[in-house]
Amino acid sequence: MNNFTYYIPTRIHFGKGMISHLSEITQKNILLVYGGGSIKRNGIYDAALKELSGHEIFELPGVEPNPRIETVRKGVQICQDNQIEAVLAIGGGSSIDCAKVIAAAAVYEGDAWDLVMDNDKIQSALPIYVVLTMAATGSEMDNVGVISDMDLQIKKGVHSDHIFPTMSILDPTYTYTLPKRQTAAGTADIMSHTFENYFTNVEGAYLQARFAEGLLKTLIHYGPIAIKDPTNYDARANLMWCSSNAINGLLKKGAEVKWCVHGMEHQLSAVYDVTHGEGLAILTPVWMEYILDQKVDAFATYGINVWNIDAKKDKRTIAKEAIEKTKHFLFNELGCPRTLREVGITDEKNFKAMAEKAVCKGSFVDLSVEDIIEIYRRAL
Amino acid sequence: MNNFTYYIPTRIHFGKGMISHLSEITQKNILLVYGGGSIKRNGIYDAALKELSGHEIFELPGVEPNPRIETVRKGVQICQDNQIEAVLAIGGGSSIDCAKVIAAAAVYEGDAWDLVMDNDKIQSALPIYVVLTMAATGSEMDNVGVISDMDLQIKKGVHSDHIFPTMSILDPTYTYTLPKRQTAAGTADIMSHTFENYFTNVEGAYLQARFAEGLLKTLIHYGPIAIKDPTNYDARANLMWCSSNAINGLLKKGAEVKWCVHGMEHQLSAVYDVTHGEGLAILTPVWMEYILDQKVDAFATYGINVWNIDAKKDKRTIAKEAIEKTKHFLFNELGCPRTLREVGITDEKNFKAMAEKAVCKGSFVDLSVEDIIEIYRRAL
Structure with missing residues (x-):
């Protein structure tokens, strides 16, 4: 067996109705990152906003299935313009990965792509929260995000302990409506x-x-x-x-x-x-x-x-x-x-x-x- | 499957030579908690002290196989007399369990046994570090300590997220000399x-x-x-x-x-x-x-x-x-x-x-x- 360091600081709330734990988020200004409109159709969006009444919510919808660096940059801009204190992803791996890199890039002086190409440049990140809607990538409980630059034809993993989610909500019923x-x-x-x-x-x-x-x-x-x-x-x-x-x-x-x-x-x-x-x-x-x-x-x-x-x-x-x-x-x-x-x-x-x-x-x-x-x- | 919350903030450094990570401990005054003299005979004690040169080390040896509340109290006294900032257990479950309850009781106003009988009274604890020398109780990666009062004939588990070790060193070679x-x-x-x-x-x-x-x-x-x-x-x-x-x-x-x-x-x-x-x-x-x-x-x-x-x-x-x-x-x-x-x-x-x-x-x-x-x- 190899030597290793094992560390997972993410708090997982697993099960039906566990979205109520979103109310424990203390930061006021939150960037909500998600993909298509499915979370509005299936009620998860409303359930999350209900738990976050009293917070100021800014939105970045439209994250792609393979999230693009342009979308990350858009999120970073919203963070910097609105004193965002935390990022909440609602979705599967794409939204979570995008949120992770936004959270890191929001507190970084240069361009977000620098962090993708050189992960050591990630020295901190905004707190990241997750509501998972698809069982697949495991991004809800790891320190990795994968971002693509379609122009450069590069799809690359970003690794940093700073991008572990602080808290992830895993409610299996949220995957009932998946195709x-x-x-x-x-x-x-x-x-x-x-x-x-x-x-x-x-x-x-x-x-x-x-x-x-x-x-x-x-x-x-x-x-x-x-x-x-x-x-x-x-x-x-x-x-x-x-x-x-x-x-x-x-x-x-x-x-x-x-x-x-x-x-x-x-x-x-x-x-x-x-x-x-x-x-x-x-x-x-x-x-x-x-x-x-x-x-x-x-x-x-x-x-x-x-x-x-x-x-x-x-x-x-x-x-x-x-x-x-x-x-x-x-x-x-x-x-x-x-x-x-x-x-x-x-x-x-x-x-x-x-x-x-x-x-x-x-x-x-x-x-x-x-x-x-x-x-x-x-x-x- | 039941609903649950999963949370393990302990950082595990696993493998031969991983004791070098003890040098990452930032607190100065440390209470070292251990059992018998085996850690002196097999060199683990010396290896740990070498990594902790520059720290002030106070010692609580003699933790029993089923650690007693009297020993916890002794440890708490040392903490309070010497402005101890962290507790380091070197040993198996007994030393770790004892260290955990000392760490909690050191920042508690009343008697340590109160915390054993009512775990909700644990509201914080000193940072807990572990060097594991026996594979058994799992105390190195959980939020439990078991303490006995032989007079009352009570052996009871103490549960609190405040007593997760911050860092645990798991070096399998340290168990080579176990009987x-x-x-x-x-x-x-x-x-x-x-x-x-x-x-x-x-x-x-x-x-x-x-x-x-x-x-x-x-x-x-x-x-x-x-x-x-x-x-x-x-x-x-x-x-x-x-x-x-x-x-x-x-x-x-x-x-x-x-x-x-x-x-x-x-x-x-x-x-x-x-x-x-x-x-x-x-x-x-x-x-x-x-x-x-x-x-x-x-x-x-x-x-x-x-x-x-x-x-x-x-x-x-x-x-x-x-x-x-x-x-x-x-x-x-x-x-x-x-x-x-x-x-x-x-x-x-x-x-x-x-x-x-x-x-x-x-x-x-x-x-x-x-x-x-x-x-x-x-x-x-």
């Missing part, structure tokens, strides 16, 4: 976070691996239930709590490895604006098959411990069966797209440039430009 | 924390249950390795990280249930000064067998998911086999004592009075005075 497609993409995203942590070369991170298997079993159990029965509370609750725990350090710390599939997917999102979870669903099984021969034991362990495949079978058989089951789960049970064509990518013209940015070293299996081009091709 | 008996008792303690969380009546706390199973598998895998090969780093690291995660809320939150075995064991410690982990090892299988008929499904799930017992067998058979395997693990593989007689309790004379204090309601299976007397008897 099936978003539930599926969110579940695939959580699953990918878990895989990226689980498939590691670090020896002896045994507890982390067992936790990852528990998380995968939970996703496999409840993902399809949430798709079929969107108001099943326990399904929504488990998926939501999985989203936080897949990426808050519990699975990663002590087992750190470079994440390759996310690197490859970030290129799809940056260049083609693909929905992150769908890009991951497409790439993950292709990646597994591509590296299988080098990692038969690890995929066999996955098959035995997660999919209950008979341990007496030949290891390679178990490993292949595990990958087949993963595909069936993602494509048949969740209904995620299976190929890049299905999300509108029809040719290879950008693959080389994308692969050059996604080269992956220090990972479970290192991937060269050629490896990644081949993975993109097989995913086409 | 086998303490390693066994510590592992049994962690296992019991996991069982108390795992066996719940709360529906739909699925992720928590899978996490608990992962933790149990890790204990079962590494406990015997640590007994046989005390300097096996990965075994010590996994046991140590298990100790924190068994009781920091990860398994409990959303699945809350009253803990019965701990209640019964606290009586053994309070009246007979039994080592906590050994008391738990003795009582746990007896408790499992006592309630088996009411909870066949839960014990069968435990048998299938943790012990890999063939799911095709009859459920009661699986459940009984799981309990037998638990016994074999605790008594044969860890070498824990099997009966109360082995820890010096030879008659029933105190059982009734103890049972009256350990009555357990709102639990997995509620236990009356009669039930508990019978469990003590069967454990004799």
